[in-house]
Amino acid sequence: MRRLTSGLFFATLFCCTFEKVHWNVAGTVSLADLLAICFLTAFLMGTGPRVPRTTQVLLGFWTLFLVSHLIGFFDLQTSADLQQYVKGIVKWLIHFGFLVGAVTWLYRRGQDYYWKSLAVFALGVVGNAAFGVLELLAAHAGTNLDSFTVQPLTGGASQINVYGAVEGTSVFRPNALTGDPNHLGIMIIAPLLVLAPLYLRLERGHRLRRHLGLAIAFLIIVELLTLSRSGMLGLAVGTLVLAVPYRAYLRSKTLLYPLGGAFAILGAVVVSQYHYFEVVFKSRVQTGGGSENAHFAVYSFIPAVIHSHPLFGLGFNTFSVYYGFVTGKTNWGPHSYYVALVVETGLVGTAVFGLFLLWTFARLRRARLLGKALALAGSPLAARVSPLAWGYTAALLGTMASNAFYLTMQFYYFYVLLAFAIAVTPIFSRALTQQRA
DSSP: OHHHHHHHHHHHHHHTTOTTSEEOSSSOEEHHHHHHHHHHHHHHHTOOSOOOHHHHHHHHHHHHHHHHHHHGGGGOOSHHHHHHHHHHHHHHHHHHHHHHHHHHHHHHHOHHHHHHHHHHHHHHHHHHHHHHHHHHHHHHTTOOGGGGTTHHHHOSOOOOEEEEEETTEEEEEOOTTSSSHHHHHHHHHHHHHHHHHHHHHSOTTOTTHHHHHHHHHHHHHHHHHTTOHHHHHHHHHHHHHHHTTTGGGTTSHHHHHHHHHHHHHHHHHHHHTHHHHHHHHHHHHOOOSHHHHHHHHGGGHHHHHHHHSTTTOSOTTOHHHHHHHHHSOSSOOOSOHHHHHHHHHHHHHHHHHHHHHHHHHHHHHHHHHHHHHHHHTTOTTHHHHHHHHHHHHHHHHHHHHHTTSOOGGGSHHHHHHHHHHHHHHHHHHHHHHHHHO
């Protein structure tokens, strides 16, 4: 049973960003949904007595969230509201259930398993990004890669994002196995910001140093290829966070090698088609277009909803129905996690989520203090725990910044990121106890 549970856990981590792999059965059922449900089933069947206090706190938050969402049921007004509400609740139960199960499972399996799990997650994102590059090359060759990879598996239509055209030449933005190039751009920053401090602290000659450097350079290239302003915003915020503790590395060769390699490749491509990229770049830095106005306009809905349903909002996952009633668009979400949070769950739900984030950051602060304590105790593990804690802090803050205009904090990968971040202290604190002993 342990081997089966582990295999399902690794599979969920690897595929948690594969949004395109889904089926329209009783709504939308993704591959990540199926894998997470199978993992939770196997986990519960083989569960044991070892439950950290962190899991107990997570169950407390699970109760608070659930009560808040259930009370919001009484604010539903139409059958469409009810349908969206049920879908949202079911998805959330799987997501948060996976978070609780993942933290507990990582705690039981220990340090070595934690590193393997983090590697599987990173490889999944790198693999997804690699698919995006192949998708981009195929599109420029006149081929839709999705038509003979994703579509035969799911039965649904999918393709690379077409941003526009420059003098008759199409501008493509890779979305890989995610549903949107902006989703890909935001998802990439999580492993990028977590791997970067680990890479900087690796000893010279370490066998993983070159691999991590190549992975970081590759993810930077794909990040820029997505043309995602939200992704770049999140990356900038996360980089500023890491620049404080790692300012001594800003001029080091260790950092310059992956950055220099990434920008050298991109620079050569840009120079070869300078006018094409100049037009694309100018279109992405302007802020007065219809897309930008729509992203900011959704914030105007908050006062109206707070006035009518201040405490528990319109109901979980019902913003699309409300938006359709106001504007006539039934297939367009709020494009802001925070707008969705306030509109759908009200002041109470927003307060609960804010409390959960504060607790998560408190856990990361304890992880950073744990790294200092390990260093004082002379443990070599300090060179791993401190970078982890700073990396997760940067990744979480960067993702939060990006979600001012997108909703990736509702996706599986975000709960995977939370699980890794929350599990650091209970797992690695054992090492401090052993070192002191």
